[in-house]
């Protein structure tokens with residue numbers, strides 16, 4: 591496959607690019623360094639510096655001899671994306687290229703506008719470029735489990751059969767997101783579904799839960815290939831944040847009652863899922879949707895894991911509930927289906943003491959670099 595990874599500099603984009611390259615595919619990476627720049631602007635930089643994409647692809651080539659073309663530019667700029675698609679002619683497009691943070695999207699009006707314009711604009715341009723240059727290509731779009739919110743009924747895998755006054759129809763499962771960021775993902779899904787129906791595009795939309803972890807098969811032997819690892823309140827996901835907090839001796843920041851339950855997955859499983867989605871593409875005029883996570887945890891359960899593993903490493907881990915800066919349900923029903931990717935062959939890498947101590951040992955080797963002030967500043971909505 592000729593795989594174009596949009597957002598190839600990100601936490602998941604770079605590991606995905608290496609994984610597909612290692613599996614023998616022709617991969618190109620594209621990014622405009624939006625996340626790097628926003629992290630710098632808001633003083634939320636990652637745990638250890640990562641080389642830029644040109645450097646990363648050179649290092650990758652030293653390891654495996656494979657080229658990976660790099661495109662630096664903004665997907666909202668039509669002349670740029672038009673040139674990239676004309677030149678690379680992808681047959682699979684993996685689209686991570688969005689402002690990825692819920693707290694950032696709720697920071698202020700400028701951040702809200704940036705999130706809306708960037709996320710909807712980039713996805714719209716990707717669709718238009720596909721229509722122009724590769725209408726038969728398969729688009730794999732990263733959505734989020736947060737699109738569904740936390741409804742009081744079982745969450746199905748993307749769709750729901752509705753019976754109404756004796757008639758029935760399949761609809762997108764109802765969506766009710768909890769932040770502007772998550773709402774842009776809902777809007778993306780609608781946009782894609784419209785173009786699938788109208789132009790017969792082939793799209794897979796992956797409803798992914800929060801991801802944790804550092805290590806993948808491709809980065810084990812060279813730290814320069816590690817993904818960006820955010821632990822700040824704006825860009826870090828909760829389990830990665832707790833791992834850093836434990837190492838830094840900062841009480842774990844459980845928001846509110848800590849009963850908020852989500853579907854989580856190891857970064858290794860993100861890569862497995864992307865490969866399975868690419869190898870089992872949507873047909874012409876089909877929108878496939880998978881719920882992409884392996885197990886559900888409440889925030890309290892995650893804190894218990896980190897406390898247990900941290901204490902066994904000789905750290906003294908304290909858990910401290912703080913007023914929830916977010917508007918979300920802290921005790922709720924949560925039962926999402928997630929059989930689609932398992933049926934395709936996903937072998938989950940479940941959370942274990944070994945997995946968590948691996949992450950925490952790595953974090954510990956950078957403990958001097960942790961900036962405590964980044965752990966909690968209270969972005970609320």
Ligand code: USQ
Pocket residue numbers: 690691692693733734735736737772798799800801825826827828829831843844845846848850851852853889916918
């Ligand atoms: N939480 C805490 N303490 C913290 C950080 C988070 O209790 O210090 C709680 C949050 O309130 C929330 C849960 O942990 O209930 C998850 O928060 P998160 O920051 O790990 O995840 P979220 O903001 O939902 O966003 C992350 C990624 C996003 C992705 C999403 C998947 O940043 O890109 O789309 O996970 S999902 O949550 O399924 O929508």
